[in-house]
Amino acid sequence: MLSTVLDRKAEKRFALVDCNNFYVSCERLFNPALMGKPVVVLSNNDGCVVARSQEVKDLGIKMGIPVFRIYELIKRYDVQVYSSNYSLYGDLSGRVMSTLAYFAPDVEIYSIDEAFIDLSGFRYRDLTEYGNEIRQRVLQWVGIPVSVGIAPTKTLAKLANLIAKKSSSGVFDLSVYPSMDEILSQVDVGDIWGIGFKYATWLRDKGINTALQLKNADESLIRAKMGIVGVKLQLELRGESCLAMELLDNPKKGTCVSRSFPQSIDTLPELKEAIASFTHRAAEKLRRQKQSASVITVFARTSPFRDNFYSNSATAELDLSTNYTIELSRVAAQLTESIYRKGQNFKKAGVIMTGLVSEKQVQGNLFDVSNDEEKMRSRNLMSVMDTINEIYGRDTLRFASTGVIQVWKTKSEQRSPKYTTCWQDLLEVS
DNA sequence: TCTGGGGTCCTAGGACCC
DNA sequence: TCTGGGGTCCTAGGACCC
Numbered sequence: 001m002l003s004t005v006l007d008r009k010a011e012k013r014f015a016l017v018d019c020n021n022f023y024v025s026c027e028r029l030f031n032p033a034l035m036g037k038p039v040v041v042l043s044n045n046d047g048c049v050v051a052r053s054q055e056v057k058d059l060g061i062k063m064g065i066p067v068f069r070i071y072e073l074i075k076r077y078d079v080q081v082y083s084s085n086y087s088l089y090g091d092l093s094g095r096v097m098s099t100l101a102y103f104a105p106d107v108e109i110y111s112i113d114e115a116f117i118d119l120s121g122f123r124y125r126d127l128t129e130y131g132n133e134i135r136q137r138v139l140q141w142v143g144i145p146v147s148v149g150i151a152p153t154k155t156l157a158k159l160a161n162l163i164a165k166k167s168s169s170g171v172f173d174l175s176v177y178p179s180m181d182e183i184l185s186q187v188d189v190g191d192i193w194g195i196g197f198k199y200a201t202w203l204r205d206k207g208i209n210t211a212l213q214l215k216n217a218d219e220s221l222i223r224a225k226m227g228i229v230g231v232k233l234q235l236e237l238r239g240e241s242c243l244a245m246e247l248l249d250n251p252k253k254g255t256c257v258s259r260s261f262p263q264s265i266d267t268l269p270e271l272k273e274a275i276a277s278f279t280h281r282a283a284e285k286l287r288r289q290k291q292s293a294s295v296i297t298v299f300a301r302t303s304p305f306r307d308n309f310y311s312n313s314a315t316a317e318l319d320l321s322t323n324y325t326i327e328l329s330r331v332a333a334q335l336t337e338s339i340y341r342k343g344q345n346f347k348k349a350g351v352i353m354t355g356l357v358s359e360k361q362v363q364g365n366l367f368d369v370s371n372d373e374e375k376m377r378s379r380n381l382m383s384v385m386d387t388i389n390e391i392y393g394r395d396t397l398r399f400a401s402t403g404v405i406q407v408w409k410t411k412s413e414q415r416s417p418k419y420t421t422c423w424q425d426l427l428e429v430s
Numbered sequence: 431t432c433t434g435g436g437g438t439c440c441t442a443g444g445a446c447c448c
Numbered sequence: 449t450c451t452g453g454g455g456t457c458c459t460a461g462g463a464c465c466c
Contacts, residue, residue, distance in 0.1 A: 069450090350453090
């Protein structure tokens with residue numbers, strides 16, 4: 001009896017497949033000369049380091065550091081610098097994910113470069129071997145190196161992946177390792193999935209420095225500070241699976257488009273232009289997701305790294321939810337006027353759509369005066385715009401309100417070609 | 431003097447993730 | 449001089465209701 005209970009507890013097996021230095025690996029795939037060289041990929045506006053090759057990690061360059069702080073190192077070690085090329089990364093991500101689908105029916109795409117695979121049904125196989133197959137197949141079919149961590153819970157699989165990354169084989173199955181506690185005692189508490197800077201600081205303050213110490217820590221202490229999330233985390237560390245696979249593509253609860261400006265903006269027309277453009281992008285996203293928004297928030301702020309930080313936002317509720325660009329833009333323009341302050345140097349702004357409902361469920365409003373024919377015409381206009389922009393490239397067709405000057409436009413000076421998603425950028429072999 | 435109690439809903443803010 | 453963007457979940461506390 002007891003053994004069957006234990007059996008059931010040990011039933012689950014999760015693999016976390018994580019692409020190694022994903023953005024850097026994407027750049028290297030189309031430019032093999034980058035192999036073995038230090039490479040970084042930068043965030044929007046070429047602001048911060050968001051991906052690093054191993055050589056760069058070895059130089060001690062941290063994730064998220066502003067690039068201007070490491071110019072010296074870049075020069076000295078001839079670090080290759082790239083702007084983000086999201087269309088390339090997104091396309092390659094899709095190829096990795098579809099390759100993973102060959103290995104198990106249940107794959108949860110967790111982020112652009114990570115997926116959980118439910119291997120519970122395969123647990124009597126040698127999963128280390130299976131992990132190796134996964135690794136080799138992705139490398140062969142897509143050209144991206146991945147690491148595979150395997151364990152009885154998602155949290156432990158994340159942890160196993162950290163170890164896999166450091167190992168030469170790139171695969172680590174924690175569930176067959178003789179002493180899990182020994183491993184946990186070597187993992188810093190801040191490296192656990194779900195423990196960020198704030199919690200890590202607090203935990204260390206309480207003398208909890210390792211994953212093993214967190215696993216064995218007083219539950220009421222953890223609950224008081226971290227709530228139910230902390231309790232589940234402890235259980236997961238103990239091998240009891242609390243976080244299930246999320247397989248349904250849940251509809252989004254909010255959609256946000258925001259940008260930092262390369263130079264700050266201080267006039268109302270410029271701010272309106274920027275926000276108009278973000279609103280257009282957000283409306284496009286909503287239509288792609290087949291959703292409509294009923295609440296719209298506009299925000300703008302100055303640089304948090306300067307004195308006299310100023311930040312403001314305004315929200316409006318729509319009578320009738322919509323994903324029609326012109327309606328959303330009209331509201332966004334009014335909101336922008338209400339948050340603008342003369343004399344402020346705005347460095348970032350954005351628009352957030354919430355109260356999202358499925359396009360089909362949009363409730364009619366008694367006071368809605370537009371007739372069906374009008375609605376049909378708006379819908380057709382949007383769908384024509386979306387199609388043209390999809391075929392001929394973003395912003396082929398756009399509204400005049402998004403501006404002609406576009407001083408706010410994102411900087412991206414080191415972008416590699418869109419090798420896989422744009423005909424003009426196809427790699428040429430001669 | 432002494433001023434209910436419990437439920438629900440909503441929102442803002444705080445934490446986290448990649 | 450130069451510091452990303454887009455999400456999720458949970459909780460506490462206030463409003464409101466009977």
